[in-house]
Amino acid sequence: MAIILILGAGAMGSAFSFPPADLGHEVMLVGTHLDQEIIRELKKSGIHPKLKMKLPDQVQVFSHEELGAAMICQPDVIILGVSSAGVAWAVQALGPLLEQPVPILLLTKGLAVEEDRLMILPQFVAGGLHGFGIGQFTIGAVGGPCIAGELAARRDTSVTIAYPDREKFYWLNSLFKAPYYHIHYTTDLAGLEICAAMKNFYALAVGYPSGYLDMTDQLQNKAQMHNLSAGLFTQSIKEMAMLADWMEGTSENVYGLAGIGDLYVTCQDGRNSRMGKLLGSGMTYSTAKKEKMPDDTVEGAELALKIGPLLEHLFQKEILDKKKYPLARIIIDAICHDALMQIPWALF
Incomplete structure (x- = not known):
């Protein structure tokens, strides 16, 4: 024992x-x-x-x-x-x-x-x-x-x-x-830890379509936005893989339970995806946090506030190629700079 x-x-x-x-x-x-x-x-x-x-x-x-x-x-x-x-x-x-x-x-x-x-x-x-x-x-x-x-x-x-x-x-x-x-x-400790942290961060974006859907007109065929969610999910995994590689991890965990698996379950029903839905409905992060989730710990947002300034610095110094991380940049803008979230499809 x-x-x-x-x-x-x-x-x-x-x-x-x-x-x-x-x-x-x-x-x-x-x-x-x-x-x-x-x-x-x-x-x-x-x-x-x-x-x-x-x-x-x-x-x-x-x-x-x-x-x-x-x-x-x-x-x-x-x-x-x-x-x-x-x-x-x-x-x-x-x-x-x-x-x-x-x-x-x-x-x-x-x-x-x-x-x-x-x-x-x-x-x-x-x-x-x-x-x-x-x-x-x-x-x-x-x-x-x-x-x-x-x-x-x-x-x-x-x-x-x-x-x-x-x-x-x-x-x-x-x-x-x-x-x-x-x-x-x-x-692969580095790869696993990148996935464990960043899946909360990217779940903010994958949760966006459900809030955006609520703000659009109801169509006759009641079409959902699962296509949009899938596109954001895929971009999230792509960026996680590049970041894991940069931190000397491997793609083993990104495309396994710690990456795809954990991001999937996090997007089903969690605080990060709920915050993403609020951002998709047209709210800024500060308003959504204050009015809708004042007592909730939103791990993805807290991570963005912690590492966002450093990532922006790395982008500016061209240590990381900012063109390869368009979704990360949008999430950082929304959380760190309180910007309205808009998906930059042309940059993917």
């Missing part, structure tokens, strides 16, 4: 506790300071208020103030399920409590900016923890189409884990490969 610590008690972090708990491992779920209401409800009833499911009995629940107590047992693996904005906090919280390197897997999706450099989050976490003088950490990530509510309901789910150490991956696989949780393996 292994001891698994999950930091982040939101929907995905909590849902990730189901496979290892069902396999008989001990799971410690630690909330962040943003998860206080969730932790209180879990301690009271055992039912996660967002997942609407009771957590397995093997899951022990801790508040962020109890992280030190949870770490006393020295977990065999740590899962980061915090938001992208919470990764730096997680590094600072875990660093003083770790006595030696342990395997770490990231559920968190996002990219980091360091001066004029775009970094994947495992690089950021490894560098941050190394600063505590503990040693060199090997860090992997989980990507692919996984809706938290479906995982918590034990619906069949296929994901990809990127981990540099193949032998260690087989051990990790044994901890999480429940009958309903199907794991594929890749060494």
Whole structure:
């Protein structure tokens, strides 16, 4: 039996506790300071208020103030399920409590900016923890189409884990490969992380047609705009592949579960596609966020605000060819500059 610590008690972090708990491992779920209401409800009833499911009995629940107590047992693996904005906090919280390197897997999706450099989050976490003088950490990530509510309901789910150490991956696989949780393996950590982050970004554009349709006249044949959605979906994958290649990843994950698969499921029903629908209806991002989604974390928009200025700088310096990223530029304009979103078909 292994001891698994999950930091982040939101929907995905909590849902990730189901496979290892069902396999008989001990799971410690630690909330962040943003998860206080969730932790209180879990301690009271055992039912996660967002997942609407009771957590397995093997899951022990801790508040962020109890992280030190949870770490006393020295977990065999740590899962980061915090938001992208919470990764730096997680590094600072875990660093003083770790006595030696342990395997770490990231559920968190996002990219980091360091001066004029775009970094994947495992690089950021490894560098941050190394600063505590503990040693060199090997860090992997989980990507692919996984809706938290479906995982918590034990619906069949296929994901990809990127981990540099193949032998260690087989051990990790044994901890999480429940009958309903199907794991594929890749060494392409950069490619997987680009897909995990950018699919939220591009889902903003793929969600655009449903809002644009609402603003057009109803036709006699009730034609939809699936053609438009498919065109934007395809352009999104094309640009993700170029960005993955630029960051020394491969197309393996772009055209697999982490890319096409995850973008597909994200566009079905998620906060990013809902924001895209609002943009398609003619709203600016600031208005849509304030009036329609004030309490929602829109990961794609947050990523655009974080990396948009850097990408624009790279376009200006011709480090990246801006002609190859027309959809990315439109999304950045809409989110970072509050411009009305318009699809530049002639530039595709």
